[in-house]
Amino acid sequence: MHGQWFDDALSYNVIAEMKGNELPDEIIVMGAHLDSWDVAAGAHDDGAGCMHALGALKLLVDQGIKPKRTIRAVMFINEENGTRGGEEYADQAVQKKEKHIVAIESDAGGFTPRGFGVTASEPQRLKLESWLSLFPKNTVDYMSKGGGGTDIGPLHRADGTPMMGLNVDGQKMFDLHHSANDVFEAVHPRELELGTASMATLVYLLSEYGL
Numbered sequence: 001m002h003g004q005w006f007d008d009a010l011s012y013n014v015i016a017e018m019k020g021n022e023l024p025d026e027i028i029v030m031g032a033h034l035d036s037w038d039v040a041a042g043a044h045d046d047g048a049g050c051m052h053a054l055g056a057l058k059l060l061v062d063q064g065i066k067p068k069r070t071i072r073a074v075m076f077i078n079e080e081n082g083t084r085g086g087e088e089y090a091d092q093a094v095q096k097k098e099k100h101i102v103a104i105e106s107d108a109g110g111f112t113p114r115g116f117g118v119t120a121s122e123p124q125r126l127k128l129e130s131w132l133s134l135f136p137k138n139t140v141d142y143m144s145k146g147g148g149g150t151d152i153g154p155l156h157r158a159d160g161t162p163m164m165g166l167n168v169d170g171q172k173m174f175d176l177h178h179s180a181n182d183v184f185e186a187v188h189p190r191e192l193e194l195g196t197a198s199m200a201t202l203v204y205l206l207s208e209y210g211l
C-alpha cells in the first residue's frame, strides 16, 4: 500500500450546528471522519459518512425545521492513525461541560442503510426501536445492542454519552476499504441519499423527543 510516515501537521475538526429552539444545551452530535488513506479519495471511508451528517442538516434546513435540541454535525480529523480529532472533541466537551444526549457515527460506507447499533440503556434502545416505522421504506429496520464509532468513542468513555453507529449493507465495503478502489464513482447516489434520509430522520426524532 506504499504507506509512509510524515511529520505531523496542524489540522482541525470541522463542525456545523443547528441551535436548538427549546433545549439548546442538549446536544445531538452526528459525525464521520474527514481524513482518509492516501491511495484514493476515501469516498466510502469516510466521505460518505461526512455527507450523511451534512446532508441530514441540509434536509432539516430545507424543510424549514427548527429543532428543539441542538443538532451538530462533526467531521473529525485523524481517525485513521490516531483519533486525535475524536479525543480533542471529547476533551473540549468535558471542559465546556457540554451535555450530549447521544453521539452517532457513520463510518461503514455510503451503501443502503439497514439499521443502527446502539450502546445505551435498554429503555433508551427500546425507545429508539419504537420509532422504526418512521424511517424511509427499505432502510433502517433494527436498533441492535452494541454500536458506536471510533471518533465518538472518546466522548462515550469521557462522560458516558450513549452512542450509535449507522449500519449499512456492507457486502462490498472490503472491495474498496483503504484501497485505490475507494473513489467517488463507487458511491451510488441513491444509496447515499437513503443513508442521509435515515440520519436526518433519526436526529429529527431525537431533537423532538430526546432519548
Ligand SMILES: [Zn+2]
Pocket (backbone or CB within 6 Å): 033, 045, 046, 079, 107
Ligand atoms: Zn473510516
